[in-house]
Amino acid sequence: MDNKILSATASQQDSERALLADYKADTADSAPFGHSELPPATTQFEARFSKRAIAGVVSAAVLLFIVAASFWMPTPECMHGMGGFQQPGKVDIPGDGRIDPTRVFLNIPSTDQLRENLLYYSSGAHVAGINSTQAAYTRDYFEQQGIESKIVEYFPWLNYPVDQRVTLFNETTQGIVFEAGLKEDVVPGDPLSEDPNNLPAFHGYSTDGNVTGQLVYANYGRLEDFKALKDAGISVVDKIVLVRYGYIFRGVKVQIAELNGAKGVLIYSDPADDGYSKGKVYPTGPWRPESSIQRGSVMRLQVYPGDPLTPGYAATKDAPRIDPKDAKNLNHIPSLPLSYRDAEPLLCALQGHGRNASEVGSAWIGGLTSKGVEYWTGPSKLRVNLLNKVGYKTRAIQNVIGRIKGSEDSEHTVIVGNHRDAWCAGASDPSSGSAALLELARALGELMKLGWRPRRTIILASWDAEEYGLVGSTEWVEDNIDWVRTNAVAYINVDSAVGGGDFKTEASPAFEQLLYDVTKQVPYPHSNGSVYDAWLQQSLASAELANQAADDYTDMADVADALKSPTPLIRPLGSGSDYTAFMAHAGVSSLSMGFSGRSGAYHSNYDSPKRLTTFIDPDMQLHQAMVRVWGLVAIKLADDPVIRLSPVNYAKTLRRYIRQLEAHVAAQLNNTSSGKQAQNGAVAAASKVHHLRAAQRQLLSSARAIEREKAHLRAVYGEDCQMGSRRRHTSCIKLRSSINDRAFGLERHFTEPEGIPSREWFKHVLVAPGRWEGYGAQVFPALAEAAEDGDWKRFQLYSKRTVETLYEAAWFLREV
Template identity: 45%
Template sequence: AYKLFQVLPEAHRLREHLTYYTSGVHLAGVNRTQAVWTQEQMRDFGLTDVNIVEYFPYLNYPREQRVAIVEPEPLLFDADLREPIVDEDSTSHLQRDIPPAFHGFSASGNVTGRLVYANYGRPQDFARLRALGVNMTDTIVLVRYGQVFRGLKVREAQEHGAVGVLIYSDPADDGAARGAVYPDGPWRPPGSVQRGSVQFLSDYPGDPLTPGVPAHRDAERLAREDVTNLPKIPSIPLSYTNALPLLRALSGHGPSALQAGSDWEGAGAHSDAGADPGVTYSVGPSEARVNLVNRMEGRITPIWNVVARIEGWAEPDRAVIVGNHRDAWVFGAADPGSGSAVLLETARSLGILLRAGWRPRRTIYLCSWDAEEYGLIGSTEWVEDHLAWLQREAVAYINVDNVVMGHHFVAFASPSLNPLIYQVTKDVALGGTSGSVYDQWVNDAPKKHQAETESAVGGADPIINADNDPPARHLPPVVHPLGSGSDFTAFLQHAGIAAMDFSFVGYGGTYHSAYDSRHWMEKFVDPHYHYHRAATGVLGGIALQLADASLLPLNLTTYADALKGYLAAVTFHDQVRRFTDKSGANCEKAVAQVAAVSDETDLELSKKKKKDKKKHDAEKKLAQCLRRRHQFNDQLGFFEQQFIAVAGIPSRPWYKHLVFAPGLNTGYASQPLPVLTESVE
């Protein structure tokens, strides 16, 4: 089945799937039709057990937005908060359907204040402003996208006394400074807006009103004012075009960007691609006063997950789960349409195998999540709803999201999955090239990641470069640790299920904008759907290996080596070092014991029956081997749960994994050994 699957995905089918998913706006909670269509498609493909699972989280939607300079009179300005039509992109003409620039979960408010520029809005940026004597109380803070999750920018501004936040896209980060902008190139044009959620993701994801429990219709809910992971001040995203008058209004007021730091200047100050003579990135406060109006309508509203189940023939009570979210801020060709198309083509290809008589050894679930963009809500509520069952039966979760947004393969995973990722990517051909996904991955791997690989992957076999004489030994490409930002979060960090996510990256210039369209995808990223097809091969290949292998292809030695690297990467105080040295040694010892059991079991299963054995002895031996294999598979499949602390991480108890969590002050990036790292920080 594994080899046959690789020839089944078809480019024209993937294009058909993507065409449907990008044909209209599909915000979370407002497009049940798309959920029903996804369900019907899976049933047409031969998957008979496909259901829509409904939850009732709190979401909010924009009703009125305004950003304006209201004084002094020479600087008066009203932002349009819309993205211009691109003539050649048909979906950009659907202006009535395209939502205005807004942040999911932003607070409502009508505030006016002087402007302060805070660079990327990181904790160190606000610390620098304090050191420069900048008073942020009652100001509106202007920050640019990048470096940390947008919600944490709002949190920092709120904690420093600001009354509102404006987040804009600077050409230095994903626009003209990177290359030609859309529609002439793949990068963000100056009129483009990055929407997104401002939930404090590193506190907890999912429905803000029901942390830790599923958001059923009759669930007990927190009052909005008691929620800890939502902002209390309003925020709005801006295009660079709309941010320019604000940046000009700051020029000459307060410390300069150069006084603040070497990375505080954006493209407006020094790049020919985005330079503006009136922009100096002064930090303020400005003389100008800015009015920010953000009226949001919040409500408890249904969302719809689509869940397909293919029952296993030998181990139906062990599950491999594959997921992708379906909702988008606008049209979502890359995010998440590419992943949705790949998930659907995986379902179609598995349907062909089913009709040919194949059944998976273990049960496979294919899940299309809703409301990921607001805060991983569909997947989180499903995990919270089925937590006990998942911890009894689920052996792995495979996630795809914006799986095609460039040409460079990247992977994030529990370390036990690393060897499987290497194996499958070697087996999947990459159309338009003469090699495999793995070949492209190795050739593209940045040299700066080689040291990371050594600590994270540890004992993985080196690659021999036969073109060099004498042969040069190279480390395999990096598989990064998982942080957050997509639907693997609840599976790994709340339930303790081995998880992974992968994608082809390179062009983030239309991320969360109206220009993340099929036209953009086919013009600049994947005109022949080679990368979509390769992504389907990787997704289905990994799922089939996990579902069909008699011994689960999870490697605990790789996990042990990764743990050593994480421990070595943290600089500890003396008293913390004494503790971690002991616990680290115990952990390595435990993993070594499991690895020894692995070797013993593998040897036992490979023994042939001896001819001089009696039949009943052979049957008895076989039964013992099968029991042993089942026990070993459970040790492998449930190993990740050994790192789950029921009480959770002290600073944020929803997150329960002691090895992996999102960075407390970054949101997306992984923070290995979070309790130890936070105690040091």
């Protein structure tokens, strides 16, 4: 590594330590490639990374040897630890001198390098607004790989914890019965569990407040949970509500509680969901121990993400700000997270009061029954005091933007991104992804040393302040919205690269075939199969479990598809990571992926490299597989002559989306009908989506016409358009450009300027986060919400608009 990267600047490091301490004080008062830079990085890992310069030279020499030797050395039978997969060996160099980048790329990602990257990023707490050292380090690392890079700053409104307290007391005697520890235990042998800079129990964008009231338990805090309480005669008005994490985004839990009249919310992690009910807890296993606290944002993410005070435009230094009281994506009652150790006495205080939770709902009982806890609704006789003192400040955040300029079609750009900030050390979320991003940058740099350049530009983005509410990526997209809509081919997101062994992905349907093809090329660690093979088996197993559960919260249409389909089911994109602004606001086809499965340390002090490398990925081969998948998708999108986005896959997937909408409409009709009317709900629902089905068929017909054009291009010209005749070359380029423009431009045609009613920031008419879910996707959101509200006049209006949008998209695909 260059000395520039490793030079220690004591003043900057001292400044950041001061900022970290300052979060407990009271509140005081562009072009896509960047408009500001920070000083060179500082790091506490000088000794570890001082050898990077030598290592970089050696790795380049080794890579050149591999490329040269591949012409005369035999290809090895298999890759060590990868079963029967052949090592990508021979490098194909066509007549134009271009290497085959995908073949070379697969050999580059290094598990040792990934481990070093992970240890750097997860060396301690790096909260948004207090991690500029890592931003500068990331920029300089990109530049060391030959990638032009800059830091782009924004200035959002962020909060930091000052004082938190939860007490259970007797109102008559004022005697304190219990006071929550609000602190995680130190784990011997894991120094990051005792980092003095770790945040206390805290919610990003939580409201400052000191409230007191009786306690009521509301299960997962969903709409149906509060309705069940109401039906059971239990009121939450002026109460402190205790809910458990799961099913919906924490910010929506607080919002629903507020709408039902609650004074405050406590959200705890129940052992049934990710604690000892799942297996051994940390440090003897990967699951959540009793003192573990899940931090996180409670922004109303489904209203709009990003800086609350600059809705729809970038939070630049001099941007106008709205009054916080007018920010529609903020809640207005205080909230705090709890461990299940701190939640246990609160649940015990409810015992015998109100209704037994099993009488309210079959899924209301958690895992603390093994400790003798009975789950009751309350309200309690004892009172709870919730103190949440926070300091709000306008604080600079840093996005790192690296660019590899395309060789032929440089204005069109493939963007890959990961967020860098974390509530604690964040080894899995997001540092596993940050480690992968650096290794992806190094691998692309090695390809460039061999003379390779992508046809289209590639941007590598390291986002800041994602944890608060996708702030860094949202502000960047809003700042560059016209450029993004014009030039962005696709956005490829990796948040937590490795949290388990299950490959999971949500994506625009346009990515489907590309994802299948790429994952078939990448070996799955410690198996004889590919990532695709493991993904398929994991998908089928999950679908079978869901089919057996068949509860009220299972999407049985998706389950049926997964069980009968020979391919893994790709979920639609809702929200919860940095793809949101690209897909939902700008209409850029987006993909988010990673290995998951063991969430027992999520947003806690125990999401450390020690836990990750002990229980999840000891040899870093899952990290390596993630880099390979991520890189191949990016390279193919940026370098293949014909862009690998499929309008046909999109049109076919819309049939499933329409079927899901039809089932949703039928359910709403049945909820408001009885007897014979209820039996006719399905018939009525089918009639309401009839025109959508006709538009989908037209879209599929137009998409298939593009496939015929692709076949014509290959047969008559060849995708590379390499021919002697200038006239034929010009005709080929024109046809190929037209096909590509329509392939990546299709997603734009599914957005409308007016957006979704009451949350207009979301422009995509086909998918958006559910308004009462926050993360999970809702297909045809405007129509689904009109049906939920029983507003069939609005449903008809937006049905007409959506049908027109689909026909316009179909006509766009026919333009040549």
